[in-house]
Amino acid sequence: IGLGVVLIGAVHDFSSLAASVRHGARSIAEITREHLGNRAGMAMMGFIWIALIYVIVAFVDITAGTFVGGAEELRAGSVAFNPGGAVAAASVMYLFLSIALGLVQKYLNPPLWLVTLIFVPATFALSYLGTKVSTVLLLNHKTWGLLILGYCCIASIVPVWALLQPRGYLGGFVLYTALAVGIIGVFFGGYEIQQPAFKSWNVGGMTGSLFPFLFVTIACGACSGFHGLVCSGTTSKQVEKESHIKPVGYGAMLAEGFVALIALVTVMIVAQDGLKGLAPGTIYGNGIGKFLTLIIGADNLNFAITFGAMAFSTFIFDTLDVCTRLGRYIVQELFKWPGRGGAIAGTLLTIAVPVFFISFARAGMWNEFWILFGASNQLLAALTLLSITVWLYQARQRIGFTLYPMLFVLTITLWALVKLVIGNVQATRGFDIKLVNAVASAALVILAVYLAISALVKLRGERKSSLVPA
DSSP, rough: HHIIIIIIIHHHHHHHHHHHHTTTOOOOHHHHHHHHHHHHHHHHHHHHHHHHHHHHHHHHHHHHHHHHHHHHHHHHSOOSSOOHHHHHHHHHHHHHHHHHHHHHHTTOOHHHHHHHHHHHHHHHHHHHHHHTTTTTOOOHHHHHHHHHHHHHHHHHSSGGTTTTHHHHHHHHHHHHHHHHHHHHHHHHHOOOOOSSSSSSSSSSSSSSSSSHHHHHTTTTTSOOHHHHHTTTTTGGTOOOSSSGIIIIIIIHHHHHHHHHHHHHHHHHHHHHGGGTTHHHHHHHHHHHHHHHHHHHHHHHHHHHHHHHHHHHHHHHHHHHHHHHHHHHHHHHHHHTHHHHHHHHHHHHHHHHHHHHHHHHHHHHHHHHHHHHHHHHHHHHHHHHHHHHHHHHHHHTTHHHHHHHHHHHHHHEEEHHHHOOOOHHHHHSSSSSHHHHHHHHHHHHHHHHHOOOOOHHHHHHHHHHHHHSSS
């Protein structure tokens, strides 16, 4: 994580933001089209859309598992406290609070300090309220998954001011607080590491080998192609001047790497038996909750756990609605569907595949999707660096700092995807999830290879033209 975030992830985020700013805040797909050609631009858009689909699938499945809690709580139906129900209730109230903030800002336009003074404490209070109504929202995994996808549909279409912007503002306070709590817990908690430092080079199964699957399993903590999508076309429109690109692009990714380290330590202090059957969000919530009790006392453990899991869900909601919105944009661009009707159609087409997965996959199958999500996400980062390398080469600038990370990530992710294709084909039994994953993996490999060849042809053409006497 440490080496990856410094040498690859932060370089990727910084470069994609700088490239977008220098290209008039255009997206990475548009930059690819300009420097590699129209077909390469279309291939990049197709790749991005498939990658976004797997981000949505993986995160929806994980969040649904967090909201369900445990089977014991659901069977009883009358327990005093359901951790999954508590975070579900708090998260739902958080979304409604975000809508209220959006309406207040839009129609009343109060000063920011007043909005912050009222709505930020209210956001933290929701974790406490969630513990008091933890047995109200006892829904099964599939129902939660479909409801979250319904939220994605709405969030993708409504104006940014109505949900995305206020939710992001409030969620930032939650995430930074969770990060501060994690720092306190890691450095001052005195917890012992419960997990072994090393188990084996290969623990068995389709994705059991350390290489290449260690790298793609980390997914976002060391390098994330999704960041490049947000940096290009979105963050680039908000940067006031170019001197801000380094702290925003490079610095923010360093912070994400630190979040990844906190998450890793959170898992490492949990006993081996404590990890069985729990969703990642639940594990993270339990760890942050444990850290938080150092500050507020062990008597408030239920609130602390709910806050930790809610911090996890705020990050997920932020990712989900942005992914759905970006997927909708791509569909509208590819099929030339303008207006409100095009927005609705693009959203429904983007959500259709996740609906299939959530409807027919068994509960808790996030690990079936996670490796493919991680590989596609990091391969997207490699392709982003590829496009930026071509741009820098054409501009007669140094390319080593983007070329070498690109080659490493491209090799690792293609290696992982090829192994996923082979493993899923061997394991498939008719038309099932593994077959769909195999087809998606193969499509990603084909698109990535096509883009790599397009870049190579472009670079060779540039090199030959530079040798022609003036």
